[in-house]
Amino acid sequence: MPIRTPRGRSAAYRVLWQWPLRSPARLGLSAVLLLAVVVGAVAAIGAVRGTRGTTVASEAPATAQPAAPGADAAPAPTVLPPVAPLTPRNLPLSAAPSPALSVAARWTGAWVDHPPGVPAQKWVDGLRPFTTDEYLGVLVGVDPANIPATRVTGEPRATKVAARSVQVTVPTNALTLDVLVVLTDDGWRVAGYDKA
Structure with a gap:
């Protein structure tokens, strides 16, 4: 069995993971900090994806009409064709x-x-x-x-x-x-x- 010393790399890691477990207040603070890091990472990923979508949309063909000044920007039209009715038409x-x-x-x-x-x-x-x-x-x-x-x-x-x-x-x-x-x-x- 290895000897645990108060010095060295393993002792430093042990201090880090034991710190939140020393009191309920520290555990709660650690949970809040971890949650904030996760939410921040998700928001950053969403922002990066959002900017990629706008750059692709800005490279669309120039046939679209520019919006009038002061008017709200309308969403870009979809490229999917309309779906035909699924019920067959009755013939005479x-x-x-x-x-x-x-x-x-x-x-x-x-x-x-x-x-x-x-x-x-x-x-x-x-x-x-x-x-x-x-x-x-x-x-x-x-x-x-x-x-x-x-x-x-x-x-x-x-x-x-x-x-x-x-x-x-x-x-x-x-x-x-x-x-x-x-x-x-x-x-x-x-x-x-x-x-x-």
């Missing part, structure tokens, strides 16, 4: 693409084609050419024996049309299906259905 029902309606009719025809005892995989394979890959994962869990319809009884009719999707109703002998057809890289495919 007459604008429904005929390939989308055809896919909805053919998909519904495959959906109602489930003779008694047909394996679920064979039924899903019949839907595969008209269905998105993502939705096939959902259809794998459907038991075709639970589908009440056995035939399509009418023509598909568009109920909502957007640029890349069409909502189509197709009547069957048990219920009317509401089929969502979307435009993919492989053409129009069914991405979902529900009871109308």
